Amino acid sequence: MKKAVALLLTATLATGLLVGCGGNKQEAQQQEQPKLEVITVGASTTPHAEILTAAKDALAADGYELKIVEFTDYVQPNLTLENGELDANYFQHQPYLDNFNAENNTNLVSAASIHYEPFGIYAGKSSDLANIPEGATIAVPNDTSNEARALLLLEAQGIITINPEAGINATVQDITANPHNIKIMEVEAAVLARTLSDADFAVINGNYALAAGLNAATDALAIEDKDSVGASTYANIVAVRAGEENSEKTQALVKVLTSDTVKKFIEETYSGGVVPTF
Numbered sequence: 001m002k003k004a005v006a007l008l009l010t011a012t013l014a015t016g017l018l019v020g021c022g023g024n025k026q027e028a029q030q031q032e033q034p035k036l037e038v039i040t041v042g043a044s045t046t047p048h049a050e051i052l053t054a055a056k057d058a059l060a061a062d063g064y065e066l067k068i069v070e071f072t073d074y075v076q077p078n079l080t081l082e083n084g085e086l087d088a089n090y091f092q093h094q095p096y097l098d099n100f101n102a103e104n105n106t107n108l109v110s111a112a113s114i115h116y117e118p119f120g121i122y123a124g125k126s127s128d129l130a131n132i133p134e135g136a137t138i139a140v141p142n143d144t145s146n147e148a149r150a151l152l153l154l155e156a157q158g159i160i161t162i163n164p165e166a167g168i169n170a171t172v173q174d175i176t177a178n179p180h181n182i183k184i185m186e187v188e189a190a191v192l193a194r195t196l197s198d199a200d201f202a203v204i205n206g207n208y209a210l211a212a213g214l215n216a217a218t219d220a221l222a223i224e225d226k227d228s229v230g231a232s233t234y235a236n237i238v239a240v241r242a243g244e245e246n247s248e249k250t251q252a253l254v255k256v257l258t259s260d261t262v263k264k265f266i267e268e269t270y271s272g273g274v275v276p277t278f
Contacts, residue, residue, distance in 0.1 A: 036065035039249050041238075042077040042089035045070050046211040047117070047266075047274050048236070052090065054265040055256040062252050072190060074143065075100075081239065082106045087249050090114065090257075091207070093234040095145035095168055110237040111245045112254040113277045115266060117206020119153050119230055120220025122193075126200035129157055129221050132180045136200035142186035147171060149230050150203035151184075157222050168233055210273055217272030226275070235277045 039059065043049040052068050059066045069086065071077045077089040078100050092100075094110055101108060126133055138159075140150035148170040155162050161177035162170045172184045187195055192204045193212035206216055216223045224230035238257065240250050256262065258278040266276050 034063065036060060036063055037249070038065045038067055039253055040067045040069060040085070040087050041253065042069045042071055042080055042086045042091070044077075044091040044207050045072070046207055047115075047270060048090045048207065050269070051114070051257070051262060051266060051274075055253075055259075055262055058256045058259060058261060059252060062256070064249070064252050066253075074189065078104070078106060078108060078239070081108060081241065084241075087244075088238050088240045088253060090236065090238050092239065093145070093236055095148075095233060096143065097237070097239055099144050107242045108239050109242045109245060111240045111250050112238045112258060113235040114238060114257050115274050115276050116231055116235045117210075117274050118216040118220075118223040118272075119149055119203055119205065120209060120214070120216035120224075121153060121157065121222045122196060122202050122204055122209070122214060122220055124196040124199045124201050127221070129159070129201070132159065132182065133200060135181050135183060137183045137185050137198070139185040139187045139192055139195040139199040139202040141189040141192060141203070141205060143189060144169070144171075145234075146189055146205060147186065149224075149234055151175070152229055153203055153222070153224055156225070156228065168229065206273060210270070215271060215273035231275075 041052055043052055049068050049070050052066060056066045074092065074096065077091050080086050081089045088111065097108060097110065100106060121129065126136060138154065141147050145168065148168050151160065151162055151170045154160050159180065159182065160175050163174040163176050166174035185195065185199055189205050189208055192202050192208055193214065195202050204214065209216055238254060244250055263276045263278065266274050
């Protein structure tokens with residue numbers, strides 16, 4: 001009996017030692033793993049947050065945990081970056097950022113150009129750009145830079161003529177010829193796709209078109225040419241606070257977003273609806 005008890009105690013002690021050793025080893029391994037530094041980036045849901053998600057693993061391999069904060073408008077991502085809640089944002093082009101800084105007294109800058117999203121003219125109540133009804137309504141974005149881009153696309157299709165001095169600052173007041181007497185309906189960019197049942201045509205931002213299940217390369221009646229002012233001027237950028245363009249966090253983010261892996265993801269996922277600029 002005593003011998004059996006002694007054997008039982010020995011086995012119990014041995015098991016305890018093994019568990020203790022295993023626990024210590026596991027704790028040691030956890031301590032050896034470096035804690036990832038967090039990079040918080042604001043983004044529009046489509047395609048920006050999707051592209052960022054594709055970059056998560058590569059960033060983790062470089063020691064950074066990517067936290068994505070999604071926004072549905074064009075104002076809060078910049079205000080939230082300016083007040084320090086974000087490390088960067090990814091949703092806008094340079095003309096929009098320049099205009100935003102001027103109007104809101106913010107000090108945000110571009111760290112890198114990542115892609116551009118071709119603007120497209122989409123069918124609403126009408127579907128033939130060669131036979132536009134007299135007095136047709138065309139919906140366009142109502143923010144300064146994107147409205148100009150939409151008007152330039154309409155001009156490229158021969159629908160209107162714009163004062164050449166206006167360029168990327170064009171507004172409806174700069175229309176110098178309007179042979180079809182079209183009516184320009186200025187709408188918040190985020191809801192343009194919903195106007196298709198009310199307007200004859202709509203000129204929609206690439207990201208909002210994608211969010212609505214539309215692809216400029218396959219669904220639009222006309223899109224910006226790859227050599228157009230839109231393609232060269234309106235590339236989407238990673239924005240940061242001035243002075244942080246070369247920070248370790250910023251450079252790590254830019255490195256991954258301009259990698260071959262991300263380029264392949266963009267090309268295979270969006271089929272021309274989103275075009276890498278790197």
